[in-house]
Amino acid sequence: MPPLVHDIILTRQQCAAWIIFWRKHAAMPNPARYIVEARNLTKQFGEFVAVRNISFHLLRGECLGLLGPNGAGKTSTIRMLYGFSPMTGGTLRVFGIDMRTGWRAIRFGIGVCQQENNLDPDLTVLQNLEVFARYFDIPTKSAREKADRLLRFIALENRKNDKVTTLSGGMMRRVVLARALINDPELLILDEPTTGLDPQSRHQVWERLEELRSRGLSILLTTHNMDEAERLCDRLIIMDHGRILVQGKPSQLIREYAGRDVVEVVEPSPEFRSHVKSLNLMHDNLDHRIIIYGQEGDRIFEKMTGEYCRDNCIRRMATLEDVFLRLTGRELRE
Amino acid sequence: MTKVLPFNLSWRFVRVWQRNLVVYRRIWLVNFFVPLLEPLLYLAAFGIGLSALVGTISFEGRELSYTAFIAPALLAITIMYNAFFENTYASFVRMYYQKTFDAMLATPLSLDEVITGEIIWGATKSLIATAIMLAVISLFGLVRYPHGLLILPLAFLGGIAFGSVGMVFTGTLPSIDMFNLPIFLFISPMFLFSGTFFPIDGLPVWVQHLAIAFPLTHLVTLTRHLCLGMFGTHLLWGVGYLFLFSLVFYPLALLTMRKRLIH
Ligand SMILES: Nc1ncnc2c1ncn2[C@@H]1O[C@H](COP(=O)(O)OP(=O)(O)OP(=O)(O)O)[C@@H](O)[C@H]1O
Ligand SMILES: [Mg+2]
Numbered sequence: 001m002p003p004l005v006h007d008i009i010l011t012r013q014q015c016a017a018w019i020i021f022w023r024k025h026a027a028m029p030n031p032a033r034y035i036v037e038a039r040n041l042t043k044q045f046g047e048f049v050a051v052r053n054i055s056f057h058l059l060r061g062e063c064l065g066l067l068g069p070n071g072a073g074k075t076s077t078i079r080m081l082y083g084f085s086p087m088t089g090g091t092l093r094v095f096g097i098d099m100r101t102g103w104r105a106i107r108f109g110i111g112v113c114q115q116e117n118n119l120d121p122d123l124t125v126l127q128n129l130e131v132f133a134r135y136f137d138i139p140t141k142s143a144r145e146k147a148d149r150l151l152r153f154i155a156l157e158n159r160k161n162d163k164v165t166t167l168s169g170g171m172m173r174r175v176v177l178a179r180a181l182i183n184d185p186e187l188l189i190l191d192e193p194t195t196g197l198d199p200q201s202r203h204q205v206w207e208r209l210e211e212l213r214s215r216g217l218s219i220l221l222t223t224h225n226m227d228e229a230e231r232l233c234d235r236l237i238i239m240d241h242g243r244i245l246v247q248g249k250p251s252q253l254i255r256e257y258a259g260r261d262v263v264e265v266v267e268p269s270p271e272f273r274s275h276v277k278s279l280n281l282m283h284d285n286l287d288h289r290i291i292i293y294g295q296e297g298d299r300i301f302e303k304m305t306g307e308y309c310r311d312n313c314i315r316r317m318a319t320l321e322d323v324f325l326r327l328t329g330r331e332l333r334e
Numbered sequence: 335m336t337k338v339l340p341f342n343l344s345w346r347f348v349r350v351w352q353r354n355l356v357v358y359r360r361i362w363l364v365n366f367f368v369p370l371l372e373p374l375l376y377l378a379a380f381g382i383g384l385s386a387l388v389g390t391i392s393f394e395g396r397e398l399s400y401t402a403f404i405a406p407a408l409l410a411i412t413i414m415y416n417a418f419f420e421n422t423y424a425s426f427v428r429m430y431y432q433k434t435f436d437a438m439l440a441t442p443l444s445l446d447e448v449i450t451g452e453i454i455w456g457a458t459k460s461l462i463a464t465a466i467m468l469a470v471i472s473l474f475g476l477v478r479y480p481h482g483l484l485i486l487p488l489a490f491l492g493g494i495a496f497g498s499v500g501m502v503f504t505g506t507l508p509s510i511d512m513f514n515l516p517i518f519l520f521i522s523p524m525f526l527f528s529g530t531f532f533p534i535d536g537l538p539v540w541v542q543h544l545a546i547a548f549p550l551t552h553l554v555t556l557t558r559h560l561c562l563g564m565f566g567t568h569l570l571w572g573v574g575y576l577f578l579f580s581l582v583f584y585p586l587a588l589l590t591m592r593k594r595l596i597h
Contacts, residue, residue: 045597084439085597104442112440118433122357131353135441183441 035060035095035187035218036081042089043076043242050076052242053090058187063209063219065233065250067226067324070333073242074222075115078191081220082110095186108136111180115191117172119164125151125175126160129182136183143182150178154208170201177208188212190221194228206231226320236320240328250320258322259293263301266312276304284326293318341588342444349443350451351458353434358459369463373408373470380404380531391533394564405476406557407530409485410492412467413460414550417493418521420456421500422513428452429504435595449591453501453584457493464489471561478563485560488573492553495576498583505590524550529558549579 036058043051051073058064066074079085080092083103092099094106120128126147133143151157154174156167164172173193180188193209194202202225209232213219223229229236230250237247246253259282265272268290276283282293294301301315358365381401390397428434438448468485471477477485503516527534527541528550534542545551552572559569 082440084436104444107440107442110440114433114436114440116433116436118437120353120357120434120437121432122360127356131356132437132441134352135349135438135443137442 033060033096034058034093035062036220037093037096038077038081038090039092040090041077041080041087041092043073043080043085044088050242051080054239054242054244055090056237056244056247058218058220060218061213061216062235063213063221063233065229065236066220066222066239067224067229067236068222068239069328072239072328074239075191076242077239078189078220078222082112082189083107108183109186111183111185111188113173113176113180113188113190113193115195117169117176119172119175119179121163121165124161124163125156125167128164128175129179132179133182138183146182146184147178150181153181154178155204168201170197170204173197173201173205174208177205181212186218188217188219190219192222192224194223194225202228226324230320238324238327245327253323254318254320255296257326258318259295260318261294261301262316262318262322263292263294263304264314264316265290265292265309266314268312286330291322293322341585342446343450344444344447346443347447347451347454350438350448351455354452354455355458365459365462366466369412369466370470372412373405373467376408377401377405377471377474393533393558393562396562398562401474402476402562403558404531405471405474406561407528407554409464409467409471409489409557409561410528410550410553411525411530412463413489413492413553414496414521414524416460416463417453417456417495417497418500420459421452421497422504422516423510425452425456425501426504426507426510426513429595430510439595445592445595446588449501449588453494453497453587456497456500457490460493460496461486461489477561481560481563481565485557488553488556488560491573491576491580492549494584495549495580498580498587501587502583502590505587505594524548529554549576552576 034057036056038057039055040053041051041055042049042053054077056064066077068074076085080087080099081094083099083106087099095109097106099106120131123131129147129150130140130143133146134140138146147160148157151160154177156171156174156178159167159171164175167175177190177193180190190209194205197205206228209219209221213232219232221228221232233250235247236250236253238245238253246257248256266289268276273285273290276290276292277285282295284291284293292301292304381399381404385400388400390399391403392398393403435445435448439445465486468477468482472479472482499520503513507513507515527537527545528548529545530550534545534551537545552575556569556572559565
């Protein structure tokens with residue numbers, strides 16, 4: 001907890017001053033200027049270590065994706081990033097401000113979509129946005145303008161006087177997104193923005209996010225949807241058991257950990273399995289199938305498929321899902 | 335992990351209070367009807383039904399009609415109920431089911447401000463309900479003015495006291511059904527044994543001692559004196575007790591809520 005004195009002194013003017021100072025600073029060409037800078041971040045719940053000593057950064061205008069199986073520590077990491085849960089160890093700077101002392105100033109510049117939809121069911125769609133605007137000291141009149149603009153942005157202006165409980169899941173998620181944008185954030189944090197949505201709603205959200213990205217907003221997002229990660233993110237972090245396994249551009253991760261082409265053989269014969277083993281290829285030997293990952297120019301597949309396959313072979317492009325499963329394993333998480 | 339001091343407090347708790355006001359105004363009619371009609375119900379049942387049996391009650395050397403005796407107690411009970419129920423059931427629903435607090439904690443609000451806003455809101459509900467009820471009771475000539483006006487700030491103070499203790503339960507009880515427990519152990523005994531419907535001097539001595547510890551006892555004494563236009567410095571003891579009670583339970587509410595919500 002920051003000291004009492006600091007909190008009383010940090011008025012709105014000072015928060016604004018902080019941000020103006022930082023913006024001026026950021027406008028200067030400085031390659032070391034990070035939106036988020038996390039060093040040795042650790043989160044412990046009692047004895048259990050949910051996030052272990054992770055370090056990463058987020059550049060201005062970048063969309064960074066946080067991937068990992070259930071319980072990997074994504075939400076725990078994100079919650080520290082907007083000052084919701086106190087860090088157990090490490091240092092964290094957001095907009096160049098230290099989280100431990102400047103959490104309030106930081107929150108003025110962040111928009112958050114939490115993992116659960118927590119719209120206010122006592123209020124209408126419009127009131128949800130207006131009430132939220134007040135938490136950021138936005139005056140009533142400009143709050144109304146912003147809310148109207150955002151409702152147009154998410155194509156829900158004709159539902160603005162409806163109670164949020166009457167909306168569908170996809171509509172609610174869009175309202176949550178609009179609510180996260182009410183303070184014109186510099187950084188948008190999205191915890192599984194499209195989980196549970198149908199393909200239509202998902203694509204709607206993606207398009208909105210792409211538009212925001214093109215306007216230069218910095219985004220940190222977690223997802224279990226690999227298409228989403230590949231489509232939206234410039235860079236990815238894959239984590240498991242509270243540790244970062246790898247980070248890099250989606251295409252680069254695919255090349256490195258899953259190659260270029262993949263051949264999947266269903267119910268392969270034992271001879272085929274040993275043949276693949278003897279060739280020293282990158283492959284996964286599963287119960288009912290074998291998956292072989294080929295690098296660029298590997299002609300080996302043509303040979304192999306001709307020799308051993310009839311209709312039990314599939315040849316396809318390597319995907320991010322291959323990378324994810326190879327790195328985090330195929331066992332179910334509790 | 336949870337450090338007692340310092341508290342993260344600023345004027346921003348007003349934002350939380352405003353949020354509750356927006357919701358309150360959506361259903362203001364319901365909110366107004368209860369304190370408007372409730373005293374009529376009680377006065378009809380006890381005042382008309384029971385006063386024939388009870389006759390008059392002597393209070394500090396005065397003979398009071400039973401109606402005049404219980405009317406101030408109704409005010410005190412309203413103060414207790416409004417704040418306590420707002421900061422137990424209603425706050426619990428916002429915290430646990432609606433995740434309203436979680437959403438607020440992604441904005442420049444601290445948890446201490448959220449909880450303070452909730453408690454001040456509970457006290458505000460006590461104040462509004464008391465004002466309406468006071469107006470109704472005044473129509474029966476049961477309130478002496480200007481003394482009676484002091485009941486309004488008293489309602490706010492009492493609201494903070496009962497809201498804070500309610501919030502401590504919200505911060506500690508695992509499920510909403512368990513509020514039955516503090517209601518049975520804390521609210522109901524107070525409702526009955528705080529000099530509300532009969533004077534406590536008739537009770538066994540140990541019960542009288544216990545009753546002195548009840549904040550409602552002091553609140554009833556205060557509202558009764560003010561309604562009757564009796565004013566004296568001895569009333570400050572009651573006010574002091576309510577202050578002290580708030581001073582203990584308000585920080586305790588902040589601490590229990592931190593323990594519950596900040597991980
Ligand atoms: N408040 C808490 N108390 C104790 N353990 C917790 C708490 N919150 C999270 N954990 C544990 O920390 C680990 C990481 O949880 P976290 O919510 O960060 O995972 P996640 O990567 O977001 O998973 P998911 O994809 O399911 O959302 C889990 O094992 C979880 O049980
Ligand atoms: Mg999560």
